[in-house]
Amino acid sequence: MTQPLRFGIVGAGMMGREHIRNLKLLPGARLTALADPTPSSLDWALSEAGDPGVATFETSQALAASGLVDAVIVASPNFTHRQELEPLFAAGLHILCEKPLCTTLEDARWAVEQAKTHAGVFWTGMEYRFMPPVAAFVERVHAGEIGRLVQLSIREHRFPFLPKVGDWNRFSANTGGTMVEKCCHFFDLMRLIVRDEPVRVYCSGAMDVNHLDERYDGRTPDIIDNSFTIVDFAGGQRAMLDLNMFADGAENQEEIGAVGDTAKLEVFIPSGDVVFSPRVGFLAPKQVSRTHVAVDQAALEAGSHHGATFHQLEAFLAAVAGTAPIQVTAEDGLRAVAIGVAAEISAREKRVVELHELGF
Incomplete structure (x- = not known):
């Protein structure tokens, strides 16, 4: 990739902010958008990003429709994963969804079926x-x-x-x-x-x-x-x-x-x-x-994951670039x-x- 991959993050809590810090370490990545319904969480995440050009949205649907991102990290509360993933799958974006994939087997099976025909990379976040x-x-x-x-x-x-x-x-x-x-x-x-x-x-x-x-x-x-x-x-x-x-x-x-x-x-x-x-x-x-x-x-x-978040994002970028396989499906x-x-x-x-x- 000649240009940095544009990342959005859905969920601006503790794990979302950890991803922000690690994206800063990767020259092949750039944070361009955040989505979270809680204003205080967005404020903390923007402060972590240190970039006034990062756009903010209330929903993953609005973020997906913005045209500002190539890949999205889903770090929202567990029970919201399916609703947050739906517009991201529909937009064909590369997705890294934090664990657990979903909170129920029904929703997790739905995500597997979506990933089978998904145009982008789908990766389940498993830092350990x-x-x-x-x-x-x-x-x-x-x-x-x-x-x-x-x-x-x-x-x-x-x-x-x-x-x-x-x-x-x-x-x-x-x-x-x-x-x-x-x-x-x-x-x-x-x-x-x-x-x-x-x-x-x-x-x-x-x-x-x-x-x-x-x-x-x-x-x-x-x-x-x-x-x-x-x-x-x-x-x-x-x-x-x-x-x-x-x-x-x-x-x-x-x-x-x-x-x-x-x-x-x-x-x-x-x-x-x-x-x-x-x-x-x-x-x-x-x-x-x-x-x-x-x-x-x-x-x-x-x-707080002993360097794992950085190395996982590094591997995710390689999968998006087509130079390495998806390691966690x-x-x-x-x-x-x-x-x-x-x-x-x-x-x-x-x-x-x-x-x-x-x-x-």
């Missing part, structure tokens, strides 16, 4: 794939360093959900539930690492600590704040997600471990360390090796949502959920 230490970890697992993958574990111990405009993220009806809203990232990573499809899900989770004393128009929040989720894959591999959202002081927010028949590999975020531990026998001395994967400082400072987004929906059902009904129950 693009964290440099995680990407290095995945590459080493796929290269066979641990032998045949048997078990995968992901731990996220972190802070509670932050406040949002209208408090929309306090209710499962708006988010799809924590296992969809937050954890679709990790279910996407499971599929990426295992390179197979899930067949059943068991989740034990509840809202035990966070938001218990909060009330919004008389309503009590209903989002899971801690859970264990086990996912069985078709090839016999099993994966587990350990989520805790009241562990603010944890040294590493994310820990991922893959155990094969010859070795174990782990990655820690934000430390950026990848640790390799081969099987050596019970009495043999350990042969653990540790590698640090550095992240570009500018990319690190431009967001609408189908990937749908299947991550499906695992999250299965986990929500499992936690609520206290039973194993087979993916074929959901049509997979």
Whole structure:
């Protein structure tokens, strides 16, 4: 591309502003428009952009009709994704839609069907794939360093959900539930690492600590704040997600471990360390090796996803230019949502959920 790709952002909240900071780092991109119905959010985003020439709109429909953009990032609240995507698909624009693709399987399936005939690139935003230490970890697992993958574990111990405009993220009806809203990232990573499809899900989770004393128009929040989720894959591999959202002081927010028949590999975020531990026998001395994967400082400072937002946008630009494939499809987004929906059902009904129950 000889001219920078003109970007619009739908949703001028925290994630939208993170995209603004990262677009500034990419010479092949230029922010030209923002859409958000909340004036204060637009003001904050315009301040972040630092460019008086950025146009603002109340709706994605008006932004799509403006002729000012070639590509759009959808970073609006989860439950609005389908309504925001409709005019963008109709306009044939390149689209990066933040996770979760949609909050329901019906809407996510609709997005997949739209993407099949879409004239532009459609990309589901899954930042965790693009964290440099995680990407290095995945590459080493796929290269066979641990032998045949048997078990995968992901731990996220972190802070509670932050406040949002209208408090929309306090209710499962708006988010799809924590296992969809937050954890679709990790279910996407499971599929990426295992390179197979899930067949059943068991989740034990509840809202035990966070938001218990909060009330919004008389309503009590209903989002899971801690859970264990086990996912069985078709090839016999099993994966587990350990989520805790009241562990603010944890040294590493994310820990991922893959155990094969010859070795174990782990990655820690934000430390950026990848640790390799081969099987050596019970009495043999350990042969653990540790590698640090550095992240570009500018990319690190431009967001809260360990440099991933920058690298994902970089890959998205390459896909638009036709020099690289789409790495995260609408189908990937749908299947991550499906695992999250299965986990929500499992936690609520206290039973194993087979993916074929959901049509997979």
